Amino acid sequence: xxxxxxxxxxxxxxxxxxxxxxxxxxxxxxxxxxxxxxxxxxxxxxxxxxxxxxxxxxxxxxxxxxxxxxxxxxxxxxxxxxxxxxxxxxxxxxxxxxxxxxxxxxxxxxxxxxxxxxxxxxxxxxxxxxxxxxxxxxxxxxxxxxxxxxxxxxxxxxxxxxxxxxxxxxxxxxxxxxxxxxxxxxxxxxxxxxxxxxxxxxxxxxxxxxxxxxxxxxxxxxxx
Numbered sequence: 291x292x293x294x295x296x297x298x299x300x301x302x303x304x305x306x307x308x309x310x311x312x313x314x315x316x317x318x319x320x321x322x323x324x325x326x327x328x329x330x331x332x333x334x335x336x337x338x339x340x341x342x343x344x345x346x347x348x349x350x351x352x353x354x355x356x357x358x359x360x361x362x363x364x365x366x367x368x369x370x371x372x373x374x375x376x377x378x379x380x381x382x383x384x385x386x387x388x389x390x391x392x393x394x395x396x397x398x399x400x401x402x403x404x405x406x407x408x409x410x411x412x413x414x415x416x417x418x419x420x421x422x423x424x425x426x427x428x429x430x431x432x433x434x435x436x437x438x439x440x441x442x443x444x445x446x447x448x449x450x451x452x453x454x455x456x457x458x459x460x461x462x463x464x465x466x467x468x469x470x471x472x473x474x475x476x477x478x479x480x481x482x483x484x485x486x487x488x489x490x491x492x493x494x495x496x497x498x499x500x501x502x503x504x505x506x507x508x509x510x511x512x513x514x
Contacts (some may be wrong), residue, residue, distance in 0.1 A: 322478045322482075322483055329351040329511075332511070334446075335506045336507065358399060382401040415432045434457070436455075457474065458474040474491070486507050487506040
């Protein structure tokens, strides 16, 4: 739900006057995910098509990995021990993805969140996929839209504040809009990262049929 505990500490100096001491104010501002080693998240993934539930954990390691000239932090997903890669650059959040054999092992740096954006902000990314049965690369565009900011959201009976709601749409210039529909929503809470994700995708084009309907929620987290 890739991330350093870039905690910004505002420290005041302690002054004395007329035998009265001033109060030291400490303000901590967390990013929308922790990269600190040892931080861990427990998630539950529900597949509404197969009616199955999979619980898994994501754990921050002490390692970084150089990818495309940038340093990504390494996380371990308990599902088969797979590695995940995350990077925080200012207010931008990236993850490095390999999409698997079915999509030609396409790799891309996914800018999945801008935490300082206002409601209505959008940005896009386009990747070229190799799809079995299609003779040319298929350009796929991801369009991200900030739907809400600073909201509260209850997930697994836990109340989270300062939450960003992000909507993602998937389209392709080679696929008619009626043949590809998506409804993808992610919620990110300050300090905790992704707390909820719903992914609905329906593709029916040139004999290629794919349907996805999943929901992931954060069960608990131990943020270092």
